[in-house]
Amino acid sequence: MTRKVKVGDIYVGGDAPVSVQTMYDRPLSAIEENFDVRMAKLKSMGCDIIRFSYPDIKEHDQLSYVVKHTPMPVVADIHFDYKNALDCIDCKVAALRINPGNIGDRWKTEEVIRKCKDHDVAVRIGLNSGSLPKNTSGADMATLMSDTALEYISWFENLGFYNTVVSLKASDPDAAYLAYTKFASQSDYPLHLGVTEAGGAVTSCVRSTIILSKLLEKKIGDTLRYSITGAIEDEVIAGTELLKSMGLRKKGARIVACPMCGRKSFNSQEFLAEVQNDILSCNKDICVAIMGCQVNGPGEAKGADIAVAGIGKKVYIYKNGEIYKEVASEEAREQLLKVISEYE
C-alpha cells in the first residue's frame, strides 16, 4: 500500500479512495461570472481535486479568490519560476505541482519544499516524458522517468518532507504504463495517473482507459486525470465512470441513453448533451434512461428509475417503470430535472 498524503481536506494514497482530478480551462484573469456554481457542480459530478495554472504572481488575488470559492482542494500548477511556487502557498492552495527539472537550480526547489513543509502543503512531482533531464545513462524512457522522480524525492526527504505525490505522464500510453509500474515497484509514494496530450474525448477515453484500468487492476494509482481536449466536465465524467465501472466508487447517477438511429422521433443526442451534467451532479443513486423512440424506449424505461422516451410528437417521462407524465419536447428538460430532484 502507498503512503497517505494529505491534500487539503482529502487524502491521496494509502486506504483513501482513488480520487478524480481535472484542470481549470481558463486563465485566472478570465474566471467566469458563475465560477462558484461551476465548481460546486464539478464537485457534485465527482471531481475531488482541481488544478489551476499559476504562471504569474500578478494573479495572486485571483488565485486567492479561487481557493476561497472552490469546494475542492486547489492545486497550483507551477512551471519555471520558483517565486510563483512560493507565492501560491500564501494564496492557501492545498498543493502545488512542480517539475523540479524546469525550476532551475536545486536550491530553488529546496526553498519551495521548505515553505511547503512549514505550511502543510502537498507537492506533486509532475514529470512528463517531454521534459526530462538529459539521458546520459542510455536508460529507457520508463527507467529515466522513474529514476528522475526517485531522485527528486530524495531531495525532498533530505529536508524532512514526505507529503509528495508523483505523476509520470507520457503521450504514449505504453511508455506511461511502463514508467508507472517501474516506479510502483520501487517506491511507496502515491501515484497520480494519466496519459498526457491524449486528444479529444473519444481518443483520450480509449487511450487513457486501457492504461489506467490495467494499472488500477494491479492496485497502482491513487488519483487520476483524463486529459481531454474538450470540456473539463467530460474529464470528470470519464474519471468517475472508470472508477464506478471498476467498483472503486459508489454508483451515483447512471445514465442509459440510446445511440439514436433513423427511427428516432426525439433527438436523444441533443437532449443528453443538455441534461447530462445536471443528472450526474444530482447526488442520487439513480438510473436515468434517455431513449429516442418506441422501439427500445418503453423497455429501457421500465428498467430505469426515471426515463424519458420520445414517441411521435410527445415525450413521456417514466418513473419506476410507469408513465408518469406526458410533456411537450421543449419542456422535457425542465420537467425531467424536476422529477429527478423530487425522486426519493
Ligand code: SF4
Ligand atoms: S431507441 Fe429507437 S431511436 Fe434509439 S437507437 Fe433504438 S431504435 Fe433507434
